[in-house]
Amino acid sequence: MALVHNWHLGRTMEYPYFESRPEHQFAAVFNINRCIACQTCTMAHKSTWTYSKGQEYMWWNNVETKPYGGYPQHWDHKILQLLWDNGNNPMEWYTSAEDKDETKAPYGLYNGDTIFELARTKELNQVAVGYIPDDKEWRFPNIYEDTAASEKTNYETGPAAESSELPEHKRWFFYLQRLCNHCTYPACLAACPRKAIYKRKEDGIVLIDQKRCRGYRKCVEQCPYKKPMYRGETRMSEKCIGCYPRVEGKDPITKGRRMEARCMAACVGKIRLNGLLTGDYKKPDPKNPMDWLIHIHKVALPLYPQFGTEPNIYYIPPRWAPRSYLRQMFGPGVDEALDKYASPSRTLMAVLQLFRTTQTMLSRFEIEDGEKIYESEIMGKKVEVYNDTVIGFASDGTEMVRVKVEEPTWESDEKRMITY
Amino acid sequence: MIKCLLRKSVFLASVFVVVFLLYNGNVFTQGLDKEISLEENIPTKEGLTVKYIAADLDGADLALGQADPFKVELQIQDLTFPNGGGSVQEVSIRGFHNGETIFFGIKWSDDSKNDRAIAHAQFRDAVGLMFPLETVKVISPEKPFSPRMGDRGKPVNIWHWKADWEKELSVAGGKEHMEDEYPNMFTDFDFNPNPIGFHSESYESASLMAGGISAGSLLSLGNRGSSVEDLNAVGFGTLTSQEHQDVKGKGSWSNGKWDVVIYRPMTTPDENDVQFVPGMSTFLNTAVWNGIEGDRNGQKSISLRWRPLKIENVK
Numbered sequence: 001m002a003l004v005h006n007w008h009l010g011r012t013m014e015y016p017y018f019e020s021r022p023e024h025q026f027a028a029v030f031n032i033n034r035c036i037a038c039q040t041c042t043m044a045h046k047s048t049w050t051y052s053k054g055q056e057y058m059w060w061n062n063v064e065t066k067p068y069g070g071y072p073q074h075w076d077h078k079i080l081q082l083l084w085d086n087g088n089n090p091m092e093w094y095t096s097a098e099d100k101d102e103t104k105a106p107y108g109l110y111n112g113d114t115i116f117e118l119a120r121t122k123e124l125n126q127v128a129v130g131y132i133p134d135d136k137e138w139r140f141p142n143i144y145e146d147t148a149a150s151e152k153t154n155y156e157t158g159p160a161a162e163s164s165e166l167p168e169h170k171r172w173f174f175y176l177q178r179l180c181n182h183c184t185y186p187a188c189l190a191a192c193p194r195k196a197i198y199k200r201k202e203d204g205i206v207l208i209d210q211k212r213c214r215g216y217r218k219c220v221e222q223c224p225y226k227k228p229m230y231r232g233e234t235r236m237s238e239k240c241i242g243c244y245p246r247v248e249g250k251d252p253i254t255k256g257r258r259m260e261a262r263c264m265a266a267c268v269g270k271i272r273l274n275g276l277l278t279g280d281y282k283k284p285d286p287k288n289p290m291d292w293l294i295h296i297h298k299v300a301l302p303l304y305p306q307f308g309t310e311p312n313i314y315y316i317p318p319r320w321a322p323r324s325y326l327r328q329m330f331g332p333g334v335d336e337a338l339d340k341y342a343s344p345s346r347t348l349m350a351v352l353q354l355f356r357t358t359q360t361m362l363s364r365f366e367i368e369d370g371e372k373i374y375e376s377e378i379m380g381k382k383v384e385v386y387n388d389t390v391i392g393f394a395s396d397g398t399e400m401v402r403v404k405v406e407e408p409t410w411e412s413d414e415k416r417m418i419t420y
Numbered sequence: 421m422i423k424c425l426l427r428k429s430v431f432l433a434s435v436f437v438v439v440f441l442l443y444n445g446n447v448f449t450q451g452l453d454k455e456i457s458l459e460e461n462i463p464t465k466e467g468l469t470v471k472y473i474a475a476d477l478d479g480a481d482l483a484l485g486q487a488d489p490f491k492v493e494l495q496i497q498d499l500t501f502p503n504g505g506g507s508v509q510e511v512s513i514r515g516f517h518n519g520e521t522i523f524f525g526i527k528w529s530d531d532s533k534n535d536r537a538i539a540h541a542q543f544r545d546a547v548g549l550m551f552p553l554e555t556v557k558v559i560s561p562e563k564p565f566s567p568r569m570g571d572r573g574k575p576v577n578i579w580h581w582k583a584d585w586e587k588e589l590s591v592a593g594g595k596e597h598m599e600d601e602y603p604n605m606f607t608d609f610d611f612n613p614n615p616i617g618f619h620s621e622s623y624e625s626a627s628l629m630a631g632g633i634s635a636g637s638l639l640s641l642g643n644r645g646s647s648v649e650d651l652n653a654v655g656f657g658t659l660t661s662q663e664h665q666d667v668k669g670k671g672s673w674s675n676g677k678w679d680v681v682i683y684r685p686m687t688t689p690d691e692n693d694v695q696f697v698p699g700m701s702t703f704l705n706t707a708v709w710n711g712i713e714g715d716r717n718g719q720k721s722i723s724l725r726w727r728p729l730k731i732e733n734v735k
Contacts, residue, residue, distance in 0.1 A: 049629070050629075051629070052629045052630060053597070053598055054598050055629075056598075056605065125498070125501060125502060125503035125504070126501060126502050126503075127501055127502070132540055132541045133540065134540060134541050135539055135540055135541075138540065191502075193500070193501070193502060193656065193657050193717045193718055194657045194658075194659065194717070195657050210631050210632050210634070210635035210637065211635045211636070211637060213632065213637070214639060214659070214717070215537065215639060215716075216716045216717040217540070217541075217716070218502060218717065220540065230540050231631060231632075232537075232538030232539060232540075232542075232598050232601060233538075233597060233598050233630075233633075233640075234630065234631045234632035234633055234637070234639070234640035235537055235538075235632065235639040235640055236631055236632040236637065236639065236640060238631055
């Protein structure tokens with residue numbers, strides 16, 4: 001095992017290969033607060049990549065209802081359960097100021113074992129702790145859709161209004177959008193005994209080489225997010241390919257510029273922003289929208305950072321769900337992220353407007369100041385909204401999009417209305 | 421003077437730290453493979469003699485009955501991750517040749533017949549024979565030859581019989597499909613319910629999206645014409661299927677026992693194949709995969725130490 005730095009955990013950890021970060025990292029920010037679970041992303045993925053035989057059950061992108069839903073069923077409960085072992089606590093973090101570091105340990109220090117470390121501690125003779133989901137678990141991709149959790153019954157909770165008050169709703173659920181995290185330390189890659197899985201140097205996309213794969217399903221077993229899947233028809237495993245031809249700019253629509261993945265570009269609710277992170281996490285670019293949201297403003301958080309794979313899909317947590325549940329899912333950065341999202345700064349307000357405005361990946365943003373349009377108090381904090389203009393640029397410097405914080409509206413003249 | 425001493429001691433301390441870390445192996449080793457022990461390079465005394473019997477494939481079972489069974493004890497594969505195996509303790513191997521073709525008959529106990537690998541947690545039964553690619557006269561700690569799938573510069577030839585490939589020899593189209601495992605499934609691509617214009621683009625691009633099939637992998641393709649895969653390796657993780665597949669086999673399962681025959685012409689024009697000449701001797705290793713136990717890749721029962729293999733002269 002080599003020692004590598006995982007900035008999600010704020011420490012070095014054990015991994016079978018040396019630290020080797022890509023020049024840029026495929027990443028996305030999902031604003032859970034906005035998702036309506038229309039599954040357009042899911043269908044965009046399905047109709048693009050997995051409509052063939054043996055892929056019937058495959059949903060490289062899926063949206064599940066938390067806390068009960070999951071595809072494959074109970075995937076996260078099962079991995080968390082595997083991580084609770086012999087005093088290992090997957091919820092143990094040190095979060096005092098001295099345990100934090102602006103770039104190397106922004107959320108604090110994780111004290112539990114990762115999936116890699118626990119496999120060593122337990123002498124499992126495997127790279128990581130994991131399991132292969134059976135057919136039954138793959139069968140219902142949207143089980144428990146819209147099923148709410150509640151500590152009390154409807155009768156006990158009382159009027160609906162009372163159970164849906166911020167900061168935490170007493171009866172709650174939220175949608176979790178999931179695809180391959182194209183991790184910095186992929187467990188699938190570590191698990192493959194043939195090195196058939198590789199992480200691309202140019203954009204960090206993780207791929208399975210279909211010429212080298214022999215269908216051993218070690219990746220299926222040891223990816224904690226359960227995103228590599230076995231295709232019985234070809235006796236091989238397949239996984240999300242990050243729409244790499246689009247990311248490379250092969251689609252003529254964006255004229256050779258990098259393009260967002262299919263599931264990202266299809267998002268109806270405008271919850272998704274897809275782009276590339278700067279390869280060196282210690283030197284984030286404050287003008288890159290992905291770097292800004294994730295590294296600098298820290299409003300978007302990794303999914304289950306304690307697994308230790310440094311996943312690269314980041315989430316703005318839902319405001320209404322219980323904080324303890326969110327901390328388990330997104331780590332201790334939840335409180336800071338939610339505070340920032342609930343009373344957004346001027347920059348955040350502007351950057352959020354960039355979500356789903358163009359298919360081209362944006363690598364830089366600029367903000368032009370506008371006049372103040374709104375003032376209020378949210379959760380005891382003063383919020384001022386300015387009608388700033390945010391401009392998004394492609395990596396070649398071309399201006400791709402220019403939007404204002406306040407969406408322009410237009411009212412028809414009363415004279416145009418005809419009544420009979 | 422003190423400065424010089426200080427500098428020296430700092431230098432020595434850093435050397436010590438580096439040596440410690442290297443020895444400790446935590447920082448500077450990449451991968452998970454342990455060192456191969458010296459004992460593993462000592463072949464066993466007893467070996468397999470491939471008798472000369474003038475019989476062909478039709479008489480192979482009878483001829484193998486005349487050959488002496490050579491019992492090979494198997495053990496868990498515990499060197500490289502993922503570890504596993506150990507559920508099959510012993511195989512018996514017999515061999516004969518008729519001057520043109522070499523036959524190996526392999527028998528082992530397995531209570532369950534696993535001849536399909538379509539569902540997520542479904543794994544096949546299999547057996548492998550491994551030979552040094554080049555003729556090797558001596559294997560010893562002084563002249564090592566890794567019994568763990570060969571080594572760099574020391575390639576091996578592996579013949580891998582697979583229970584599902586055996587079954588697929590007799591299946592229409594030479595391949596089992598999803599609907600063999602899931603008979604009630606609906607599939608868009610075996611028949612076209614709305615022939616004109618209905619999803620024609622996706623229908624036509626289906627072959628492009630066929631992953632392993634478009635990559636040309638033998639595992640994904642049907643009509644292989646053999647139940648044995650002809651492979652090479654130069655160590656862990658390097659197993660590669662050959663361009664020319666020369667090995668054939670037949671196998672059957674009954675009463676909790678697999679009975680497999682693997683055969684090949686003694687010599688082939690393929691430089692990646694081991695060549696057998698009457699009178700020669702080389703080495704043999706074997707491994708068995710038990711599908712019900714989830715055996716695949718390194719999760720297998722192995723013979724570990726090389727077994728001497730002697731090819732009888734033509735009489």
